[in-house]
Amino acid sequence: MATKEDEEYEQYLRLVGENVRKARWKAGLTQEQAASGVVAFRILAEIERGAANPTLQTLFSLGRRLGVSVKDLVETGHEVPLDVPLRDVQTEPPKRGRKPKK
Numbered sequence: 837m838a839t840k841e842d843e844e845y846e847q848y849l850r851l852v853g854e855n856v857r858k859a860r861w862k863a864g865l866t867q868e869q870a871a872s873g874v875v876a877f878r879i880l881a882e883i884e885r886g887a888a889n890p891t892l893q894t895l896f897s898l899g900r901r902l903g904v905s906v907k908d909l910v911e912t913g914h915e916v917p918l919d920v921p922l923r924d925v926q927t928e929p930p931k932r933g934r935k936p937k938k
């Protein structure tokens with residue numbers, strides 16, 4: 837039985853796939869042209885259908901081929917924007933230490 841999180845993730849994959857397809861169309865490329873040297877044509881077709889879970893490397897390479905960023909490919913409009921982008925956050929890593937005794 838699929839959980840709500842599973843359903844949300846499947847919807848997210850479909851939206852990412854739509855973004856990849858739109859970027860490909862914007863670039864004026866066929867699936868064969870966009871996939872060449874990046875991924876197998878079959879994998880690109882699965883990504884565009886939302887049936888595949890692309891790696892960051894695949895998204896990076898596809899973005900380069902299509903003239904967009906990884907952010908463009910994964911942004912679905914359902915994200916809640918941060919007040920400060922993570923790249924601008926000034927923070928310290930958590931302190932290391934012993935785990936509390938039980």
